Amino acid sequence: KYPDMYIGTRPRKDLPGPKGIPIFGNLLQIIPNIKRMIFWMDTVGALHGPLYTFTMPSWGRCIVVNHPSWLEHIRKNDTMVYTKGMATLAxxxxxxxxxxxxxxxxxxxxxxxxxxxxxxSVKNFNIQVSTAMNEIIPIAVDMLLSAADEGVQFDWNNFSGRVAISVLYRMAFGLDPETINPDYRCLNEPDALVAAMHECNTTSSGRLYNPIWKITDKFCGTQRRFNNARSVLYETAGSVLRKRRAQLSSETKDGGQTALGTDFLSAMIDSGLSDSEICGxxxxxxxxxxxxxxxxxxxxLYELSRESNWLARMRDEAFEQTVSDSVLKYGDISRYPVHLAxxxxxxxxxxxxxKNARYAEEDDVLPAVPEIGIAAVKVNRGDYVLWSDRYMMRSEIVWGHDAKKFNPGRFLDEAxxxxxxxxxxxxxxxxxxxxxxxxxxxxYEFVAIWAAILPHLDIVPLDNSERTMKDSFTSTMNGEFLVEARRLVK
Ligand code: HEM
Structure with missing residues (x-):
């Protein structure tokens, strides 16, 4: 009954796709690719085109739908007709x-x-985000200058991750997590928050296509490491929240006006959320x-170091627009079209x-796409639809003949x-x-940080060869990205 598909799935003779085996479907092809599904989907897509299917345990029938017309239909009906499905929600x-x-x-x-x-939506979003950036960016630039003066090499991804945490922490709590400071040696200090984020993200994304992750994670110690890392994040949020609530209640007892502040935590306390809602x-x-x-x-940085004319244009723009030494405001970013592009x-x-996926809660039909010669596609209740943004946004059908080339000019008009x-x-x-x-x-974060760095520094990768990404939730670069910072000679 199931000659080439996972048990319980319906046959789809109308769709192309890699041939599976009875009972297990395509599991044997997927197992060696569990941690590189994005590349497997690229390879299968190159063979079968934007629409194909496969089956596997815990997911059942998967239909890959790599075209914006199908996405438009699916995403309009997101959260109701198309949901995340049990495999992902878990x-x-x-x-x-x-x-x-x-x-x-x-x-x-x-x-x-x-x-x-x-x-x-808080009215002062502009203020709190700009304030956080105004605090962190000078520290980040000083750190890069200190690395330049000492001539040290460092991992740009380590630097970027610390900046990311610092910005989020300041926006959330109005406090400095001390993840980064003006001395480049801070990059060598272990940081509990950065490590916890890394552990939670890597473990979670590794679970996606592993139908028995609850068992494997328990036996190889991953579950314990993951639980510890997750506790670090929740306890950090919980302890700042407890302190803030205690501070607020002592201010109320004293009969004074409570000064809630302008960070995200204050906005959430102000909206009456519970502790667990806020921490979550x-x-x-x-x-x-x-x-x-x-x-x-x-x-x-990787793309700009291979297309240095765009780096030069960004630097010119940063010089032209920077009127003082202060960090640009949230409302200023439209003055930076090259950075935006x-x-x-x-x-x-x-x-x-x-890559992403949704589960069909109802029978549905995806629209025909005449320009690629594909008729309407039936989706049965219980099917998963999968897509790869990476595939679609590098597709010549969608983005034209230079789809694979880094060309920010496609987002700039003649003026x-x-x-x-x-x-x-x-x-x-x-x-x-x-x-x-x-x-x-x-x-805003992106424009603000590059516009602050470029007038002072060159960030030069040590190795300009082609780099790949890891398979994770996000487009994570594989390995360290070693660079040198050099002071700009004015
Ligand atoms: C370059 C930066 C970012 C990119 C490329 C990005 C991309 C995305 C994408 C593709 C989704 C949709 C995922 C899905 O449909 O399954 C998403 C959702 C989301 N993003 Fe971002 N994001 C970025 C930064 C941020 C930041 C800075 C925040 C908050 C501080 C944020 C908060 C969220 C939230 C809360 C969702 C969940 C939406 C939902 O499921 O309703 N993102 N992001």
Whole structure:
């Protein structure tokens, strides 16, 4: 009954795809690729095109739908007709946790998005984000200058990860996590938060295509390491929250006005959220904001060091726009079209979530795509639809003949103004109801940090050869990215 597919799945003779074996479907092809699924999907996509199918335990029937027209349809119906599905939800419920929009669908998802909204809608968002950046950027630049003066080599990804944590921590709590300081030697100090983020992210993404992760993780010690790392994150959030609540209640007892402050924590306390809701939201923000910012800083340097004319244009823009030594404000980023174009182009080639999936709660039909000669596609209730932003955003069908080339110029008009690409053609921040709420924040962070570094420093990778990414939730660079910082001779 199941000649080439996983037991319980329905045959799909109308779709191409790699041939499986009875009962197990494509599991034997997937097992060696569990930790490199993105590359396996690239290889299978090169053979079968943008639409193909495979089956495996715990997921069942998977249909790969690598075209923006299908994504547009799926993502409009996200959280209701298409949900994350049990296989993925089980992983996200462990981390970032059950209170997170990543781990919920339908009405629970709506409540979780609401919990997170005070952060993105508070009136003084401009002030709190700009304040955090104003504090961290001078420290980061001083650290780079100290590395330049000593002529030391360091890992740019280590630097970027620490900047990412520092910015998030300051925005969340209005405090300095002391992850980075003006002396480059801080990069050699172990940092509990950075290590915990790394452990939670790597373990979670390694679970995605491992149908028996609950068993394997228990026996190889991963579960214990993961639990410890997750506790570090929740306890950090919990202890800052307890202190803040104690401070607020002593101010109230004294009969004074409580000064809530302008950080995310204050915004959430002010909206009446419970302790567990606040801690869950803070951990979600760390999960969502850390890796992606680290990655885009790394991949932008990688691309810019191979296309130095764009680096020169960014530097010219930074010199022209910088009127004083202060860090640019949140509202100033539209004056940096080249920085914006580089940010978007980096994310096009190295998207935030390179592969993703949804579970069909109902029977559905994906629209025909006549330009690639594909008729409407039936999706059965219980199927998973999978897509690879990496595949689509490097696809010549979607982005034209130079799709694989780093060319920020595609996002600039003739007058040099930035043109924001439409979603879901540009899908690095997702689309539909689950569109990334941190997109503007990340854009600002990117522009602010590069505009502060470039007038003072050259960051030079030691090895300019081609680099690859690891298979993880995000486009994480494989290995260290060793660089030297050099003071700019004016
Ligand atoms: C370059 C930086 C970033 C990129 C490329 C990025 C990308 C994405 C993508 C692709 C999604 C959709 C995932 C899905 O549909 O399954 C997403 C969701 C999300 N992002 Fe971002 N992100 C970035 C930065 C941030 C930051 C800085 C924050 C917050 C501080 C943030 C908060 C979130 C949240 C909370 C969600 C969950 C949305 C939901 O499921 O409703 N992101 N992000």
């Amino acid at each position: 992983i996200f419920k462990e981390f970032p946790g059950p209170m997170s929009p990543f781990a919920t669908d339908g009405t629970s998802w709506r409540s979780c998005r609401k919990l997170i909204s005070p952060i993105f 939201t803070i951990v979600t923000i760390f999960f969502a904001g850390h890796d992606n910012f680290l990655n885009v800083l790394g991949w932008s 580089v940010f978007y182009e980096t994310l096009r080639l190295w998207p935030g979530v390179p 040099g103004q930035f043109i924001k690409p439409p979603a879901p053609k540009f899908h690095a921040f997702g689309s539909g109801p689950r569109l990334c709420p941190g997109a503007q924040l990340a854009t």
